[in-house]
Amino acid sequence: MRNCMTTSLSIGILLGLFVAREVRCAVVTRNVTYFDDQTELRGYLAYDDSWDESAPAVVIIQDWDGITLYEQQRAEMIVGLGYVAFCADIYEVDSGTDYYSLYLEYTGNATKYLRRMNLGIQEAKSFSFVDSTMVAAIGYCFGGTGVINLATAGVDLRAVVSFHGGLTRRAEYTEGTAIPAVVSIHSGGSDDSASDIQQLQDNLTAGNASWEVTRYGGVLHAFTMQLARLAI
Numbered sequence: 001m002r003n004c005m006t007t008s009l010s011i012g013i014l015l016g017l018f019v020a021r022e023v024r025c026a027v028v029t030r031n032v033t034y035f036d037d038q039t040e041l042r043g044y045l046a047y048d049d050s051w052d053e054s055a056p057a058v059v060i061i062q063d064w065d066g067i068t069l070y071e072q073q074r075a076e077m078i079v080g081l082g083y084v085a086f087c088a089d090i091y092e093v094d095s096g097t098d099y100y101s102l103y104l105e106y107t108g109n110a111t112k113y114l115r116r117m118n119l120g121i122q123e124a125k126s127f128s129f130v131d132s133t134m135v136a137a138i139g140y141c142f143g144g145t146g147v148i149n150l151a152t153a154g155v156d157l158r159a160v161v162s163f164h165g166g167l168t169r170r171a172e173y174t175e176g177t178a179i180p181a182v183v184s185i186h187s188g189g190s191d192d193s194a195s196d197i198q199q200l201q202d203n204l205t206a207g208n209a210s211w212e213v214t215r216y217g218g219v220l221h222a223f224t225m226q227l228a229r230l231a232i
């Protein structure tokens with residue numbers, strides 16, 4: 001048993017969509033092995049095994065340096081809000097620690113990146129204690145770009161929330177693609193490029209998405225990262 005954590009994480013839009021549940025707090029966390037064909041992936045699952053009915057789930061797409069304590073802590077915080085949380089593995093087990101090259105590899109190939117995100121979403125939906133009709137995705141930085149790609153690719157999710165996503169390396173939007181996810185974007189005003197945001201808003205509007213963009217003046221990643229004062 002653990003105490004549930006509360007969070008200042010800005011996923012209010014999810015709370016608006018999903019019914020809040022009483023949280024009794026028996027948080028279970030574990031690694032989950034799943035596969036992309038023969039390639040082994042290792043996600044991180046957090047849920048509350050005292051819940052007696054299936055719960056909505058939030059899939060977390062990792063930051064540029066893989067699934068770290070940061071994503072794991074976010075997962076546990078999200079359980080405290082009444083969701084199952086699953087950190088999808090994008091880079092795969094034994095992919096090494098040259099994270100910058102991996103980041104470039106995946107942001108440079110939207111097909112490859114979307115495939116790994118979708119596999120993570122499928123894995124999250126497969127758990128018996130997840131309500132597979134109530135799944136959202138969130139992501140930070142690299143993952144923030146990723147969840148925007150999920151939305152503009154028309155992936156069937158309830159919502160995506162992007163925190164300081166890199167807007168310059170996102171996937172191209174194909175005209176005519178409907179965007180079912182509610183899209184909430186949170187971005188540092190000193191971090192992003194305003195013209196990219198305008199294009200993104202145009203794409204979201206073209207896909208008939210329900211969307212919002214919130215920008216925070218004078219900050220980079222400061223509104224979610226503990227190492228906020230570093231220029232990252």
Ligand SMILES: *[C@@H]1O[C@H](CO)[C@@H](O)[C@H](O)[C@H]1NC(C)=O
Pocket residue numbers: 031042
């Ligand atoms: C989970 O995976 C991480 C590496 O991703 C490893 O360091 C850790 O020991 C694993 N935990 C368990 C309980 O297997």
Ligand SMILES: *[C@@H]1O[C@H](CO)[C@@H](O)[C@H](O)[C@H]1NC(C)=O
Pocket residue numbers: 109111112115
């Ligand atoms: C992108 O990745 C896929 C594998 O998911 C691969 O088949 C394709 O050739 C890659 N495209 C480029 C341009 O490297």
Ligand SMILES: *[C@@H]1O[C@H](CO)[C@@H](O)[C@H](O)[C@H]1NC(C)=O
Pocket residue numbers: 176177178179206207208
């Ligand atoms: C957006 O909505 C309009 C009006 O209902 C419709 O004509 C159009 O096909 C929709 N676009 C997409 C991409 O679904």
Ligand SMILES: *[C@@H]1O[C@H](CO)[C@@H](O)[C@H](O)[C@H]1NC(C)=O
Pocket residue numbers: 172173175199200202203204206
């Ligand atoms: C989508 O955004 C791209 C830039 O990423 C832009 O070139 C394109 O015109 C936009 N398409 C639509 C339909 O809004």
